[in-house]
Amino acid sequence: MKRGLLFVSVALFWLLPVGLALAAEMPETVCLQCHGGQAGPLGAPVKAWQGSVHQRNGIFCHDCHGGDPADFANAMSPARGFVGAPEHAAVPEFCGRCHVGVLADYRESLHGVKLAQGGAQCVTCHGSHAVKETSLELINEQSCTRCHDYGRAAQIKTALAETDARFAGFGEELERLKKLGVSVAAAKGALFDLRNRYHRVFHSFNVEKVRAETGRIASELEKLRNEVAGHDARFSQRKLWGGIVIGLLLVLGVVLLQVRHTYEEEERDR
Amino acid sequence: MRLVNLLIDFVDRRLGVREIFARELQGYLLPRNVNAWYTLGAVLITLFSLQILTGILLLIYYVPHADQAFASVQRITNEIPYGWLIRMLHAVGANVIVIALLLHMLSVLFMAGYKGRRELTWLSGFILFNLSMGLCLTGYLLPWSQLSFWATTVATEAPGAVPIVGDLIVEFLRGGATVGNQTLGRFFALHVVGMPLALLGLIGLHLFCVKRRGISPPPFGADYRRSELPDTFVYEKHPGGIPFFPNYVVKDAAVICFFLALLLGIIFFAPGLFFPPSAFDPADPFVTPPGIKPEWYFLWAYQTLKIFPSELIGLGVQGAFMTFLALLPFIDRGPERRPARRPIFVTVFFLTLLIFLGISVWGHYS
Numbered sequence: 001m002k003r004g005l006l007f008v009s010v011a012l013f014w015l016l017p018v019g020l021a022l023a024a025e026m027p028e029t030v031c032l033q034c035h036g037g038q039a040g041p042l043g044a045p046v047k048a049w050q051g052s053v054h055q056r057n058g059i060f061c062h063d064c065h066g067g068d069p070a071d072f073a074n075a076m077s078p079a080r081g082f083v084g085a086p087e088h089a090a091v092p093e094f095c096g097r098c099h100v101g102v103l104a105d106y107r108e109s110l111h112g113v114k115l116a117q118g119g120a121q122c123v124t125c126h127g128s129h130a131v132k133e134t135s136l137e138l139i140n141e142q143s144c145t146r147c148h149d150y151g152r153a154a155q156i157k158t159a160l161a162e163t164d165a166r167f168a169g170f171g172e173e174l175e176r177l178k179k180l181g182v183s184v185a186a187a188k189g190a191l192f193d194l195r196n197r198y199h200r201v202f203h204s205f206n207v208e209k210v211r212a213e214t215g216r217i218a219s220e221l222e223k224l225r226n227e228v229a230g231h232d233a234r235f236s237q238r239k240l241w242g243g244i245v246i247g248l249l250l251v252l253g254v255v256l257l258q259v260r261h262t263y264e265e266e267e268r269d270r
Numbered sequence: 271m272r273l274v275n276l277l278i279d280f281v282d283r284r285l286g287v288r289e290i291f292a293r294e295l296q297g298y299l300l301p302r303n304v305n306a307w308y309t310l311g312a313v314l315i316t317l318f319s320l321q322i323l324t325g326i327l328l329l330i331y332y333v334p335h336a337d338q339a340f341a342s343v344q345r346i347t348n349e350i351p352y353g354w355l356i357r358m359l360h361a362v363g364a365n366v367i368v369i370a371l372l373l374h375m376l377s378v379l380f381m382a383g384y385k386g387r388r389e390l391t392w393l394s395g396f397i398l399f400n401l402s403m404g405l406c407l408t409g410y411l412l413p414w415s416q417l418s419f420w421a422t423t424v425a426t427e428a429p430g431a432v433p434i435v436g437d438l439i440v441e442f443l444r445g446g447a448t449v450g451n452q453t454l455g456r457f458f459a460l461h462v463v464g465m466p467l468a469l470l471g472l473i474g475l476h477l478f479c480v481k482r483r484g485i486s487p488p489p490f491g492a493d494y495r496r497s498e499l500p501d502t503f504v505y506e507k508h509p510g511g512i513p514f515f516p517n518y519v520v521k522d523a524a525v526i527c528f529f530l531a532l533l534l535g536i537i538f539f540a541p542g543l544f545f546p547p548s549a550f551d552p553a554d555p556f557v558t559p560p561g562i563k564p565e566w567y568f569l570w571a572y573q574t575l576k577i578f579p580s581e582l583i584g585l586g587v588q589g590a591f592m593t594f595l596a597l598l599p600f601i602d603r604g605p606e607r608r609p610a611r612r613p614i615f616v617t618v619f620f621l622t623l624l625i626f627l628g629i630s631v632w633g634h635y636s
Contacts, residue, residue, distance in 0.1 A: 178550050179542050181358075183348040242538025246531045253527035256520045263517040267302065270510075 029069035031061035048129035299511030301487035307377035312522035339414035386497035391479035419553035431581035489607035573633030
């Protein structure tokens with residue numbers, strides 16, 4: 001059950017292309033139609049949401065706050081599932097309905113343990129409405145020192161940085177192979193899983209755990225990179241053999257044209 | 271070699287094949303000024319043969335069902351030994367065939383090869399061209415990718431603009447209201463059985479027409495002759511001409527080599543040329559990929575439908591143009607074939623070509 005929820009949460013978060021397509025296709029919800037035209041605090045969430053990771057992935061107001069996005073009269077009806085905005089301490093549960101795995105790691109972290117004493121929760125770092133996706137940039141001195149000193153956070157950021165660099169451009173590498181006809185569904189699934197594990201470990205705020213888990217992730221990522229390198233080597237080999245065959249065909253064509261010239265000379269002499 | 275000679279002797283004693291060979295190939299004389307454009311027929315026969323061979327090999331592993339078609343093509347490309355090569359030869363080969371067909375038709379048009387009681391040769395060739403387009407269209411759906419699905423949806427939507435029977439035509443083409451497994455089934459049957467059989471029959475008829483009436487000589491040089499419209503059947507002879515075998519066959523073979531080099535060049539060095547990204551995602555009827563366009567050779571038709579205020583007018587213009595092209599030998603009956611003496615025809619020829627290229631480029635970027 002937990003694994004199922006985890007999969008759903010990760011799928012909701014990372015199905016970017018599908019989300020983009022849906023975002024492009026989906027008509028404006030009544031929430032956006034009404035709040036989008038308002039000034040002040042009632043309209044601000046819509047402006048903040050525009051360009052957020054949620055908006056880019058097709059996550060609309062009703063996906064978090066509930067209600068009926070197609071019915072003005074019942075848009076904020078509790079009977080239609082409207083839940084409004086959560087209190088500070090309820091935010092992790094609120095976000096964790098989708099981000100199940102992250103919630104589990106967060107709860108075990110110092111942030112989660114200190115929640116009742118005003119400890120940081122999701123929006124403290126990611127913001128609300130203008131939600132930012134998990135990235136190394138979110139861990140910075142200015143942000144972390146709002147609550148505590150930066151030392152431990154800096155150690156975690158250093159431990160994460162090397163793995164973060166390993167992910168860079170790998171998705172694009174797989175897309176490049178896909179455009180060459182290579183079946184990358186399994187590799188993309190594995191990368192999806194590794195990214196998810198990587199983003200989860202962000203939330204543990206445990207230096208040892210971060211180091212151990214990022215080490216495992218890096219090793220598995222290396223295996224995937226070797227697979228890509230294997231495909232590239234195969235394509236290089238194909239190009240070599242293809243080039244030889246093409247060269248032979250061109251030479252044969254030129255030789256045949258020369259034979260034709262000799263026939264032409266005979267035909268002229270006749 | 272001795273064994274081959276023995277075999278030929280065996281058949282010759284029974285069927286006289288050496289006599290047929292000497293009469294039909296060595297004794298078959300072509301005009302002395304025959305040029306490289308005349309090799310395109312042999313190029314096309316080679317490419318069509320390659321399509322049949324690779325098509326049969328693909329049939330071994332391809333599964334014509336919406337649930338399995340995409341996975342079976344992925345398997346062919348990624349798991350079956352040399353499956354990628356066979357699939358690429360088939361898919362890229364189709365595009366190279368369209369290039370060769372267009373060049374063949376344009377050269378015949380420019381040299382007025384359809385003149386002199388060659389209406390049946392032209393008509394059979396014209397139908398062959400359209401049948402090849404049909405093969406491309408039906409083959410496009412078979413990989414059941416996003417590109418296949420949506421390009422077929424767009425293509426089969428167009429006849430819907432025809433009044434009264436439009437919806438019926440769309441339903442007939444799709445086998446239902448929308449593109450689905452039933453569409454895949456009928457396109458598959460047409461692509462692997464119906465259309466290839468018709469194609470083979472038409473190639474036979476086309477070659478028969480060419481051979482029976484005699485090759486139309488190029489309208490250039492000192493050997494130029496005006497086209498005749500004899501009242502009775504006449505075989506156009508080329509006395510003192512070039513023997514087809516071996517003199518011209520070597521040129522055919524040379525150009526075939528160059529076309530095969532082009533085909534392999536695309537496969538090995540530009541494999542993505544004819545495959546947009548949506549060709550690698552499985553069909554999803556609920557997600558329309560952005561910027562779906564038909565193949566390059568259908569872009570002119572696609573854009574024509576968008577230029578006119580209604581699709582019906584666009585379809586009408588396309589139909590009128592294709593009908594005019596089909597009936598051209600019956601309309602253009604003058605004896606003159608030299609392009610230099612046909613300024614109006616040559617101007618219209620190049621203007622039409624430019625308009626087609628322009629509309630296709632417009633369609634690509636629209």
